[in-house]
Amino acid sequence: MKKVEIRPETGCWIFKGSKDRCGYGCIKIGKHQLGAHKVAYLMLVGDYDQKNLELMHRCDNPSCVNPSHLSPGTHKENMDDCLRKGRHTSQRGVFIKPLCGRQAEYASSKLIMTCSPRKMATMNNEKTYAGSFCKLHTDNNLRVTSNGACCFCQAHYQKSKRTNCDTKSMKCIF
Numbered sequence: 735m736k737k738v739e740i741r742p743e744t745g746c747w748i749f750k751g752s753k754d755r756c757g758y759g760c761i762k763i764g765k766h767q768l769g770a771h772k773v774a775y776l777m778l779v780g781d782y783d784q785k786n787l788e789l790m791h792r793c794d795n796p797s798c799v800n801p802s803h804l805s806p807g808t809h810k811e812n813m814d815d816c817l818r819k820g821r822h823t824s825q826r827g828v829f830i831k832p833l834c835g836r837q838a839e840y841a842s843s844k845l846i847m848t849c850s851p852r853k854m855a856t857m858n859n860e861k862t863y864a865g866s867f868c869k870l871h872t873d874n875n876l877r878v879t880s881n882g883a884c885c886f887c888q889a890h891y892q893k894s895k896r897t898n899c900d901t902k903s904m905k906c907i908f
Contacts, residue, residue: 737750757797771804779804799897
């Protein structure tokens with residue numbers, strides 16, 4: 735408990751040892767690196783169904799190890815809680831974005847997206863990212879990636895390599 739600072743104003747027990755990139759405390763036990771909140775919960779409360787449940791922070795402080803601020807829940811419950819409180823930090827995946835322009839036609843307040851901003855721009859026919867559309871697959875509205883190929887041209891190139899054709903490039907421009 736010497737690496738824990740108790741904050742009376744919030745009731746959080748802040749772990750002062752090493753932390754991962756998301757701010758969760760880390761404890762090394764043998765060869766295994768475990769979350770400090772998980773170790774504290776197991777020591778002070780007891781075991782829970784670790785195979786099917788995750789520990790959720792009620793205080794929204796990842797470095798808190800106070801067992802009264804932790805509760806077991808499913809991954810879905812944890813992600814729902816995360817989204818509801820606006821704490822999701824993923825660069826892609828599920829995030830909340832205010833609506834504007836063409837998106838406002840579909841909803842009135844906020845849109846919970848399950849795709850990246852780049853994919854959303856492609857779905858809305860916006861050209862907000864560098865690169866051009868594939869010249870061979872114009873009906874699919876596919877963008878050329880940094881290697882110069884859309885997903886169909888990439889697949890064609892890989893297939894032709896396996897069959898030893900004379901395809902030397904996977905560029906969509908040809």
